[in-house]
Amino acid sequence: MLVLSLAACDAAGTDRDGTGDASSASPSSSPSPTPTVDPAAYRQALDTALSPLDSSLRAVDRAREGGALNEALGRASAAATDAATALETARTPDDAVVENTGLASSLRDLSRSLDDARADRGRCATSPRVELGGAGSLTSVRDVGARLEALGYPVHLTLPRTEKPKHRRLGNGTMVKDSRRSGLGRLTIDNGTSSDAVVSLTRGKKPAFTVYVRKGTSATVRRVEDGSYTVYFTSGEDWNAAKKSFTRECSFQKFDDEAGFRTVSVTGGTQYTVLTFSLAKTVGGNATTTEVPADEFPS
Known part of the structure; x- marks a missing residue:
């Protein structure tokens, strides 16, 4: 039988009787490591959390632009x-804590991006897929997902396809809409702004004509009939001819004063109205404008 005798020692390591040859022993112990989460259980948690979102994002890809796509984007936003x-509530292995937190944060950003893409933009014909293409949340989700994959935790998530911005324009002076004009009036539109514009003259709510004016140029419409017209204009980038609207950076305004055209007979001939409108705000300009709702712009 082995008997271990422990002697009390002072700081110098001698026994209390001063012989100095006593030895001491104490059991050594280290705390047991905290059990970590089973990686397989976390992989299952990832799949369970992301599967409904993956299905919703696939539906976004299948949806046609318009109401169907807006609805799919809304469902995907909620799923994200x-x-x-x-x-955020999943039990996570130590080596995946940082990336799991990052993925949860990126998915919340993605939810906002999906919701923003489906927002009602009135007559601004923004493409949701173009909007998503400019969202940094997609890149963030992709990057953090790749890091989790590298750690051995596959992220089964199909991100929605996006489109690059287009840059469609009409020729300067192109008539977007035109009724029969038989007057003598003349209107020149000077677009000294940094965006293309579409100008519409209306009587009541019905447009008499609508003309496209490229940035930095001017266009003249002839044979304007007599009458008082409300002058609306919209500016922006990328003209969607089918929807008769710019798709980016849209604004909608109207001149506060009406444009009046009048033709009268005078000695030796006929006198008619010639007007020039400048879309750029200038010091000393006498024509003021007001922002209007997109749906007020005449179609």
């Missing part, structure tokens, strides 16, 4: 929020 909440 749900997935983020699930990941």
